[in-house]
Amino acid sequence: MTDTALATPGLRATLRHLWRDQRVWLASAAILAALAVFDTPQAAESALFAGNALLKTAPFLILSIAIAAWAGATGADNLIAKAFTGAPLLMIGLGALAGGLSPFCSCGVIPLIAALLAMGVPLSAVMAFWLASPIMDPSMFVLTTGVLDLEFAVAKTVAAIGLGVFGGTVVHLMMKGGAFADPLRDGIGNGGCGGAKIRAPKPVVWRFWADADRRAKFGKTALSTTLFLAKWLTLAFILESLMLAWIPAETVTATLGGEGLLPILTATLVGVPAYLNGYAALPLVGGLLDQGMAPGAGMAFLVAGGVTSIPAAMAVWALARPQVFAVYIGLSLTGAFASGLLFQLWTSMA
Template sequence: MSDIPHPQRTSLSDIIRTIWAKEKVWLFAAVLLAALLIFEPAQGVSSAQFTAINLRDVAPFLLLSIGIAAYAGATGADGLIARAFTGSPAVMIVIAAIAGGLSPFCSCGVIPLIAALLAMGVPLSAVMAFWLASPVMDPSMFVLTTGVLGVEFAIAKTVAAVSLGVLGGVVVHTMSRAGALSDPLRDGVGNGGCGGASARSPKPVVWAFWHDETRVQKFLREALKTTLFLAKWLTVAFLLESLMLAWLPADLVARSLGGTGIAPIGIATVVGVPAYLNGYAALPLVGGLIGQGMAPGAGLAFLVAGGVTSLPAAIAVWALVKRPVFFLYIGIALAGSFTAGVVFQLWTTL
């Protein structure tokens, strides 16, 4: 008898479990798309096209953010960026919220930038302020909102965006000072704790990093890891979004929010969080409903909540941060959107 151990056979179930453990997100997307192509071929093709088109549209934001993050890490410039956010918390939060309100990022396009900022060690309070304000308003959205809903509504939406960002930043800063949220990112995403590793341990900056093989390898490694991470979650997000648009039409969601008073504002806030409505497509729908008697406050609450936490954005946020931060983000979006709707409704009735 030989003492040499026989190699263990790997069963199909073992292979599936291994793949599921490592690549469950990609596997889920593949199974979902395959099921659609088998049982709903037309919708499967439509969902695949929708996902590909949206990934193409968000690619410039992905590549820019990934490139900046990888370059900052390879050169050591992430320490400079992180230290730029270590001044007065109040000033930092307000500036981040205003910058978010002026930036041209949608709810999905802002995700790669947020990932980069957190990985660089930018404090979560400033990131949350930018995060919440950015998807709600930008210069082109302001112009379009003015044309569709009027300048008063556009100003209210801008104030709501900045105020929501400031609210989120203050809440996070207060909780961080109490010892909470010290490690917001999921394992493997980066190290963006409060204050940031890069700010705590600054290193010399080498701008021409390509002369150093170690730094080149770090650049390529970080860029690839971040690209694959964001690509898989955005793929799932856009697949699910395509099904929501097909099976839960946007106009049906919007038409369920009619009526006046506080109740429609609350309903609009809750529905707006998971429901997806492209900010530009939502404006004429909400404008038509307001013309038919829907409360302006409900319209504002729906636009703000939907812009911040549409399904694709929520899935991407879930992938980036730990559960307490995710639920805090949802809670701030709910509270801030509802408050903005109520305040605007009171303003319009004066």
């Protein structure tokens, strides 16, 4: 009886842990199973869409996973964490600039975000990078220039960096008041243990493959990060495929037409559920602009949708605690509306 009583809490804890690990996979499987019963063609299309999306983002994911695992195995995370000490406002600016110019998509940058937070890097600097990254990257800049124009591409880049600086500064002020002491969810990491790396840095071992323990740490980190990303991105891409299939583009077009402040506000709010992806959204906005939509509304839609798209938002939800997620969404919407308003004022004076 005693053995059973002692084993039961451990068994329950194990079952809870397994449930937390598998519930995202189960959700994806349940959606595909339901589609297979009620809409068989869509089930095949959603599965194919998710597979293709994962393959498309694979190069970025592999690179970022490798960097995160390498940093932990070599001890280079000590150097990275140390680089983010002091001058928080400078780090916010650099984080926003890096996010606005980096080639990482919102999904590919997630392992780096988790690693930086686990190292003890302040959430303010990480948030600046996090907010700016989904909005613009080099390939997006080129495509935006081609589909819309150079002025819009430059303005969108400025909006990305500006949103990063704004969000990072707000989080910095909140942290000074005692908020976000532990931003990551349980089991992913926390700033506390990372803080020890800054206070008592250990030597870096660049040739980590010569040490069995460090090789094992590299493999374990890479595997756990890969599985974590795979389950969340699979669900995100399945949901995105359903949005593409079930939300007609004409509906979005009709909602975002018009001029004045109301279309900018509407575009900011509609951008959250209606945003398809960065590349699909550009021709949609181009068509709306040709039909007379205010440029500011187009900018607000692209900024709000980019930061709060399903893959980006689900990645934040998977990594961060609910209060961090809420601030992320609030900053995204506020910054998107401000970006649209400022761009509207700029174009009206030009």
